[in-house]
Amino acid sequence: MVGAGMTRFGELFEYGMKDMLPMALSEAVASVDNGFDRNDIQAAWFGNLIPSDGFSTGVVADSCGLLDIPISRLENACATGNDAVRHGAMAIAGGHYDVVLVIGADKVRETSTRTTFWDWMGMTRDSAWDFPLGLVAPANFALHAARYLHESGATREHLAMVAVKNHKHGVSNPKAQLRFEITVEQVLNAPLVAEPFGIFDCTPQSDGAAAVLLVAEELASKYTDHPVWVRGVGLGLDRVMHAHKKDLTTFPATVKAAKMAYAMAGLWPADIHVAEVHDCFTGVEVIDYEDLGFCEKFGAAALIEAGETSVGGRIPVNPSGGLKSKGHPPGATGVAQCVELFEQLRGEASLQVDGARNALAHNIGGPTAASAITILSIDPS
């Protein structure tokens, strides 16, 4: 990875997809130390859940000035971003291309608040069975969180601590959507959305785009003396109906993706110095700690309580603010995590984790049935 860039995340009513995509790409291009000619890009993958502004890959080609290369759209629910990175990395590793663009974008606020829930539910719910129940996105994860709290002994306070931490981290991130601190009391006293989640346990609805530039190993030095290496990628899936998931205190999709990515990277959870994990809802980040191996089963409450996942702790999680504070335009989310980790590993982050050498980005999405993970490092092997 030789370049990375993103738009700010937020309600970007003033920008269309046609604006956000070239903005993200141009920032990525500008981040390349020794300069980068976009004509070098041989292929692109576009991570995107809901096309807006019309035909999706054509919009990328047209708006970014990439009319002469193949571009494919990739959709894998909220795991889209890191899965797009995975596709780009595989295309280079397979020897098909030397220079690849991975770009992700979504405009959640391009649909009316009246239709947003149903538009997004329609993508990920069984039409006959789960869709008509009104299993909105927060409830989708709340079913896990409620069972998790029941079995683990963790409380809503522990979930609130995740929100407090990620908001605190997000304050220093100029790209973040919600740049203000909150308290545990505010989280607990906020209106309930889908129990056990209140409004401050939830990610905002966001627009945004993010892009990373991947090149073959032997070309890296042409572009930079400080490349970030894609060491491992993984993708895991799970049964799609909640009724078919045997244990709601875990996301098996994450466990499978992590196993794959760690094995490919030749790294253990203890080797990770900083992570950007999926925290669309606070309870999700808590479960992520365990699924990713940052602590033992039902050890997440103690981990967050001890501040170990704050910047300065043993394993800082979501120094960018995470989805919770930075925002969550699904197609861009995973790519933006890699943008943050690219900066962390090069010592350029707005809230820097000192001495970070290995980093992990993680998404979990859909009906908690798809997870994608990218492991990055400043060490090639």
Add this chain to the structure above:
Amino acid sequence: MITSIGTYLPTWGSAMSRQVGLDEDAVTLGVAAGLGALAGGDVSTVRRVVFVSRDLPLLEGGNAAPLLAGLGLPHTLEVREQIGGAPAALDAVLAAADGTLVIAADIQQPAGAAAVLCGAHGVAAELAGRVVRNMPVATRDAYGNRSDYADPRLLRVRGVGASLDEQGIGDRFTAVAGLGAKDAASLFEGAPDMPPTTGASSALFALAALAESGQGGRLLAVDQAAVTTASIDAGSVPVSRDQPKPQPLPKGNFTEGPSISIALPAYDRAFDAKLRLEAAKCRTCGTLAYPHRYRCLECGAEDVDTDIVPLPRDAVIYSLSTIRVPVPGLTIPYTVVIAEMGDSGVRLLVKLTGAPPASVAIGDQGRMVFRLVTVRSGVPDYGYAFYPVSADLSTTGEVAK
């Protein structure tokens, strides 16, 4: 002959006047009452269903198939959907051939439903008299437009009163259906116990009360000026009452929104499993799949014959969430639960019913009941909902006085 009877009152409202929940309509009420009647009789003897109501959910598009599915009856039975009040329901029982399940359901308050299974054994009921006259002080047209002449005294004197005079059958009735308590008191000395409803189902609720008393007697069924009277022999038949304690209907907030979309092919593929609560049992390894699927969850056998088996209806909550954020097209708050079905190993994701949202917890026990999940682009989408045991305090014979 009346073989068995079932009654159902929604839990919501007051003892004097029940009201339906958001997940109930005439079909779900009819199913609840019908299952009670079937519990006291031989299901295999049922040949047809007569469904009497003024609140049929659909005039086109079909109530009959969901009704049969909810009742667990074969889809080869005759179903007669009939608009009418108390006399129509009583006439349906009096005219019923053996093997007829007569169901009457009322959505308008006071809401309720009752069902009578007719067969070769039980208590005989015989037509005593009938007058079909008109005193249309209240009307409702095919489009739901109502008008009310608002003259209850006229209705009493020139409606039911004149019809009773014409027939000369006087005022000696053991039971009266289709009248409010006030009208009944002014028409008859020593007003009899009144059924909890006043529409079509009231006649069958009155039959239930007579059957429980075992004394028999004369029943009057009234609908404005139309009356039917019947003589019911002494004797008792099984009466199954699903009449939970009344509780106020929880307040909810409805958010306007687009019509919830439906894919009719998906609706069609799910129909039997969803409305009959039937799982598919893999013939290779015995694993239950709900809903049925091409490839077995456990052993991977594909496209093999499966045995369709009913799922147990007792359930325990595995996890849950109460949605309080406004969801366009729905009323909040609502609670969804994942319920474990008996010892089947099967779980279902369903809504909570019969108790206020957020009033249940992981580990709570309950049962699955037939309900309206939602209406999607004009199509009632029926399925099952979790009814907690805590709400299940049936009170036999509880009627409004």
